Amino acid sequence: MSASLSIPPRLAPVLDDLTPAQRAAALALGRVLVLAGAGTGKTKTLTAGVATRIELYGMEPSRILCVTFTNKAAREMRERITRACGEGMAPSWLGTFHALCARQLRAEPDIAHLRPGFDIRDADDVLAIVRRLIKSVPVEQLPRPMEGEPGDARQITKMAERISRLKEELVTPEMAGHHVEAMIARAHAQKRFVDDAGWRFVVGLYARYQSLLREQNAADFGDLLMWPTLTMLQNEIYRYRWSRRFTAVMADEFQDVNRAQFLWLKMISEVSGELFAVGDDSQSIL
Missing domain, CATH: 3.40.50.300 (P-loop containing nucleotide triphosphate hydrolases)
Structure with a gap:
């Protein structure tokens, strides 16, 4: 050539x-x-x-x-x-x-239910939001081994990482329940360990987390990629x-x-x- x-x-x-x-x-x-x-x-x-x-x-x-x-x-x-x-x-x-x-x-923030001029939350902001949300949950409703240690930095990081992972998989809060149950079922069928309670807790946490971001007219890094990609997939x-x-x-x-x-x-x-x-x-x- x-x-x-x-x-x-x-x-x-x-x-x-x-x-x-x-x-x-x-x-x-x-x-x-x-x-x-x-x-x-x-x-x-x-x-x-x-x-x-x-x-x-x-x-x-x-x-x-x-x-x-x-x-x-x-x-x-x-x-x-x-x-x-x-x-x-x-x-x-x-x-x-x-x-x-x-x-x-x-250019089109409404696809993520945001308004023009939205803020972007960095990794530290995300951890602070997740920490606040987890601390507001009664101890008896926390999944083990998080029970009794709602402020533990490792647990906060794990939950934030799981929300990020869902967004990388293009899973919105509305899709999260079905997605997580399917993931748990696959793991059980393959006799692999999966943190059932922890992942089910993340489903509710993710919904509250995303709702709070929208109230603040804010997006995290996962949103920046998830919403344009999802919209391109769904809207020709x-x-x-x-x-x-x-x-x-x-x-x-x-x-x-x-x-x-x-x-x-x-x-x-x-x-x-x-x-x-x-x-x-x-x-x-x-």
Whole structure:
């Protein structure tokens, strides 16, 4: 493919810095998955893929979405693309999943039952809310072994993590009861241990927690991804409206995506059919 292409002068040094396999990947269009080990140039290949789409294929930077897992990685990618393509040429939709999904949710906050200008609660805020809610529960209603220790930091963290896990699975408070009972039934059928009482307690806690966030016009990090993803799954018009914005979607550290992140990437790239992902399959959590 690359032999028949006329490579722009500004792109040539970017591609020359790649191995033949990396170069072929950077030039490829459609759905591309680059798998390689740590330190083998995956992010460099991704950056070259972005530069290729801008310099060779003429895609507008504002219509390329690039997602990373950390703010540091996002800054480094922006710097690399700027060096390759020039000042002001880095995609405006470049950032972490949370940052990009926050932009999406702020554009239409009503999908999460929120109002414009909603606040975002960080991890410490979440723990404080969960602690307050648990402390308001009579001791006799607490699941063992939490009984008698409603303020225990480990228990607070465990309950907050379970709420986060439900959101990663795209489970709303209304769905939580059925989801948890199905999970418990599967565990029993497979003769695996499951904290039945603890998970059933989380169902009610999750509902109270989410209700409190809505009263405060606030979202946690899980909400930022869950509501746009759920809405794209359930509403074809909403999905098309967002997916058509982007001519290419580029994802770093693909091995680390959870279910919600995977579905978000799949749907946001639906119209273009352009999803370029790099990852290390030896570290995959899927």
